[in-house]
Amino acid sequence: MEILSVSVCRIRLGSRVVSSPKIGIYRRHSSVSKKSSLDLATKLKIESKWGSLINQAVNFDETSKSEKCYICPMFPYPSGNLHMGHVRVYTISDAIARFQRQNGKNVLHPIGFDSFGLPAENAAIENQVQPEEWTNKNIAKMRKQLRQLGCSFDWSREVITSDPQYYKFTQYIFLLMYKHGLVYRKKAWVNWDPVDKTVLADEQVDSNGRSWRSGAKVERKQLEQWFIRSTNFAQSLRNGLDNEELAEWRDIVKLQKHWIGECDGAEFIFPICLNGKKHSSLNIWVQKPEHISKAAFVAVSDPSEIGIPGSVDSNVTVINPFTKSVLPVIVIPHNDLNYPEGCSIKLGIPSQCDDDARIATMKKIPFDSTRALDNFDERIRVCQLAVSGKMGGHLKSSRLRDWLVSRQRRWGTPIPVVHCDACGTVPVAFKDLPVVLPKDQSSAPSAKCPKCGEPGRQETDTMDTFVDSAWYFLRYIDPTNQDLPFDKNKVENMMPVDVYIGGKEHATLHLYYARFLSHFLHSIGWIPDPEPFKRLLVQGMVMGKTYYIKKTKQVVRSSSVIERDGQLVERESGEPVFVKWEKMSKSKHNGVEPSDMFDKFGVDTTRLLILGEVAPTSDRLWKEEAFDGILNFQEKVWTLLDDFMDSKVKFHNQSVDESKIKAVEDKLRDARNFHVKGVTFNYNQSYQLSVAISKLQSLVKSLKKFDQETMAQSLEFEKALAALLIMLAPMAPHFASELWFRFQMAPRSLQSPMTIQWKNNIFKQSWPQMDDDYLLDVIFKVNNAVKGDAKIQYKDFKKLNDEVALKMALSDPKVVDFLGGRDILAADCAIINGYSATLNIKVDHTLHKQKGAVRKNTASSRR
Ligand SMILES: [Zn+2]
Numbered sequence: 001m002e003i004l005s006v007s008v009c010r011i012r013l014g015s016r017v018v019s020s021p022k023i024g025i026y027r028r029h030s031s032v033s034k035k036s037s038l039d040l041a042t043k044l045k046i047e048s049k050w051g052s053l054i055n056q057a058v059n060f061d062e063t064s065k066s067e068k069c070y071i072c073p074m075f076p077y078p079s080g081n082l083h084m085g086h087v088r089v090y091t092i093s094d095a096i097a098r099f100q101r102q103n104g105k106n107v108l109h110p111i112g113f114d115s116f117g118l119p120a121e122n123a124a125i126e127n128q129v130q131p132e133e134w135t136n137k138n139i140a141k142m143r144k145q146l147r148q149l150g151c152s153f154d155w156s157r158e159v160i161t162s163d164p165q166y167y168k169f170t171q172y173i174f175l176l177m178y179k180h181g182l183v184y185r186k187k188a189w190v191n192w193d194p195v196d197k198t199v200l201a202d203e204q205v206d207s208n209g210r211s212w213r214s215g216a217k218v219e220r221k222q223l224e225q226w227f228i229r230s231t232n233f234a235q236s237l238r239n240g241l242d243n244e245e246l247a248e249w250r251d252i253v254k255l256q257k258h259w260i261g262e263c264d265g266a267e268f269i270f271p272i273c274l275n276g277k278k279h280s281s282l283n284i285w286v287q288k289p290e291h292i293s294k295a296a297f298v299a300v301s302d303p304s305e306i307g308i309p310g311s312v313d314s315n316v317t318v319i320n321p322f323t324k325s326v327l328p329v330i331v332i333p334h335n336d337l338n339y340p341e342g343c344s345i346k347l348g349i350p351s352q353c354d355d356d357a358r359i360a361t362m363k364k365i366p367f368d369s370t371r372a373l374d375n376f377d378e379r380i381r382v383c384q385l386a387v388s389g390k391m392g393g394h395l396k397s398s399r400l401r402d403w404l405v406s407r408q409r410r411w412g413t414p415i416p417v418v419h420c421d422a423c424g425t426v427p428v429a430f431k432d433l434p435v436v437l438p439k440d441q442s443s444a445p446s447a448k449c450p451k452c453g454e455p456g457r458q459e460t461d462t463m464d465t466f467v468d469s470a471w472y473f474l475r476y477i478d479p480t481n482q483d484l485p486f487d488k489n490k491v492e493n494m495m496p497v498d499v500y501i502g503g504k505e506h507a508t509l510h511l512y513y514a515r516f517l518s519h520f521l522h523s524i525g526w527i528p529d530p531e532p533f534k535r536l537l538v539q540g541m542v543m544g545k546t547y548y549i550k551k552t553k554q555v556v557r558s559s560s561v562i563e564r565d566g567q568l569v570e571r572e573s574g575e576p577v578f579v580k581w582e583k584m585s586k587s588k589h590n591g592v593e594p595s596d597m598f599d600k601f602g603v604d605t606t607r608l609l610i611l612g613e614v615a616p617t618s619d620r621l622w623k624e625e626a627f628d629g630i631l632n633f634q635e636k637v638w639t640l641l642d643d644f645m646d647s648k649v650k651f652h653n654q655s656v657d658e659s660k661i662k663a664v665e666d667k668l669r670d671a672r673n674f675h676v677k678g679v680t681f682n683y684n685q686s687y688q689l690s691v692a693i694s695k696l697q698s699l700v701k702s703l704k705k706f707d708q709e710t711m712a713q714s715l716e717f718e719k720a721l722a723a724l725l726i727m728l729a730p731m732a733p734h735f736a737s738e739l740w741f742r743f744q745m746a747p748r749s750l751q752s753p754m755t756i757q758w759k760n761n762i763f764k765q766s767w768p769q770m771d772d773d774y775l776l777d778v779i780f781k782v783n784n785a786v787k788g789d790a791k792i793q794y795k796d797f798k799k800l801n802d803e804v805a806l807k808m809a810l811s812d813p814k815v816v817d818f819l820g821g822r823d824i825l826a827a828d829c830a831i832i833n834g835y836s837a838t839l840n841i842k843v844d845h846t847l848h849k850q851k852g853a854v855r856k857n858t859a860s861s862r863r
Pocket residue numbers: 420421422423424426449450451452453454456
């Protein structure tokens with residue numbers, strides 16, 4: 001241990017700290033630097049000193065009685081290098097997880113790797129290694145980087161989707177869906193990516209008809225494909241978005257609602273016959289199923305839609321599953337018939353639709369022209385009949401498609417099905433899972449038919465990786481279960497996820513599939529709640545400056561751009577260059593490497609930089625000019641601690657000037673309460689961590705105003721300083737640990753009833769609380785307009801409810817005056833615990849003019 005230069009410190013240190021057996025860590029460590037500027041060398045020393053404490057196992061305790069809190073950041077694809085987007089999401093989740101732990105919650109904060117997928121396969125081909133090898137190497141690298149970043153993950157629950165111990169249960173869930181009639185195989189036109197040589201789902205093709213990944217122009221190709229009937233849950237998925245628990249989803253709700261569409265019809269399964277013999281089946285969307293029995297024909301705009309080779313002629317017919325009547329199939333170009341949106345097949349019901357009648361007449365198809373009235377009850381009855389008869393009947397929009405899960409790629413979860421000449425496609429038995437990836441990909445692997453035992457062929461398609469990532473948050477809860485994907489009781493206690501954190505780019509795909517799977521698992525009683533994620537924190541992108549040559553639009557590196565005569569030009573050619581903010585990416589040369597940031601500024605500075613200035617949900621423009629604020633802040637906290645230590649040394653033995661201290665205590669108390677209230681709100685409710693940082697900056701500014709005598713002799717100063725450090729810790733854990741260490745080292749002369757546990761490190765300190773008598777605001781609104789307010793002590797605030805708040809409002813003359821004796825229809829108090837409350841009193845608007853006005857019917861449309 002280094003000897004501290006100030007003798008009084010050493011004496012104190014000897015008697016108080018070092019003698020305690022519980023704080024072994026301090027035996028090995030001394031303060032990194034006393035009275036020095038916070039330079040890079042100091043920061044790096046701090047990081048290496050505290051790294052092991054920061055990364056100490058913080059495993060979720062299944063036996064704990066404390067309230068659970070499940071903070072789940074989206075797991076990364078193991079590309080091999082952390083990028084700034086990762087730094088952002090994991091710093092946010094770590095800060096929230098640390099905050100919740102310090103608030104006494106039993107926190108599950110897991111991590112894993114979404115490790116199947118094309119890039120591994122492509123990289124493996126390029127580098128001539130097995131995808132496993134490439135993937136595992138990258139995972140090892142990323143684990144190291146995540147530890148360096150200081151994220152407090154529960155590593156004991158790590159899941160890796162390409163691990164047979166994981167994909168065994170992805171296959172299990174696939175078979176569960178198979179068992180429940182949700183899996184089918186049919187020949188389908190698929191989006192073929194000629195570059196990646198794979199099939200893409202509709203949503204993986206952009207509006208210009210290009211692959212989301214390779215950017216290649218997508219071709220159409222017809223292949224046998226595996227589908228999941230995800231649209232069976234369309235209505236449930238759409239209604240789920242109105243769940244009030246999902247309030248934080250905001251614009252994601254809009255995106256998903258648009259994606260799912262209005263569930264204003266249903267899809268039915270119609271058998272297809274070739275030469276009068278049953279051949280296959282066809283899904284047809286029908287807007288008004290109550291008229292389905294009056295169908296006269298099936299129109300298709302593209303004959304290949306029905307999956308029978310050759311032309312559609314009189315040999316091909318469709319059977320109405322309700323009436324068993326035989327319907328002709330006719331080809332009508334898309335422009336000649338009002339096909340439902342997104343469909344190229346239409347059930348012709350001439351009596352109900354003039355356009356269908358015109359076609360039937362033209363094609364000389366006989367029909368009964370008596371028009372029947374629409375009948376909603378009958379519609380529901382027909383749908384229910386279809387559902388129970390496994391003929392479709394699930395409400396959905398006409399454009400929503402089932403989930404195409406087949407991928408003709410090697411590096412994915414094998415689809416657990418065997419093709420047998422005698423039995424057809426047969427699912428593998430649960431007990432025979434996992435179906436492992438073939439070592440050699442040159443030939444289709446043989447497999448015994450699970451039904452008849454004869455030799456068959458293993459399916460070679462693998463699953464879309466979105467299947468892997470649709471349930472990983474459930475596996476975290478029970479990662480070592482050998483028999484089942486997870487234990488239902490364990491999941492019952494842990495789900496839903498309290499905060500799910502990740503990028504907005506996953507709003508439609510990943511979140512849709514994850515919600516679908518949860519709705520399915522809920523429907524069979526496996527999970528308690530259909531919605532998997534209670535609160536969603538969608539983080540914005542990290543954007544960098546891309547430099548383009550004006551003439552050619554070619555991207556150039558920032559290092560080759562210079563300023564000449566007030567204009568940006570490329571150094572070599574002198575060509576004018578323009579700048580655009582875009583999502584950081586390798587190809588745009590506009591990114592910064594996290595490891596470079598760590599080397600240049602230190603880990604905690606990088607964490608504060610990524611959290612500072614803008615809200616987590618906003619896109620972040622990465623500019624070094626903006627760093628001064630954070631660097632100054634850290635420097636100021638550092639020197640504040642210097643001043644505090646100095647003051648303690650100078651004044652701790654002097655007698656206290658009571659009157660002087662008393663004069664400043666109120667200000668200090670108020671500053672502490674005010675900032676504790678605000679920062680806690682930002683961590684807990686709004687997730688505006690950037691605002692939390694500015695509040696901490698403001699607290700530092702307040703504390704710096706006091707002279708050394710106050711610092712040394714005011715208990716309130718000590719409390720405020722402790723609160724500052726504790727509230728900084730979740731965002732800057734290494735830095736705050738060292739600050740706390742110095743704080744502990746200061747000679748202590750004040751006999752405090754403080755809640756600080758002097759012998760423990762900063763993460764063992766409980767979150768600072770407001771004083772019981774601190775006053776909080778209650779706002780009174782009448783019909784949503786502010787009409788008054790009152791102050792209420794924090795201890796009473798905890799007991800606030802609708803009734804109490806209304807009583808308070810009714811003792812405010814301004815409110816009473818405004819109410820003017822009108823009847824109160826409702827009084828709802830929205831309470832943000834430990835922050836503020838707003839009571840809204842509803843009275844009849846129109847009462848003055850028109851007595852007995854009818855209250856608007858606000859009955860929910862959800863059912
Ligand atoms: Zn067989």
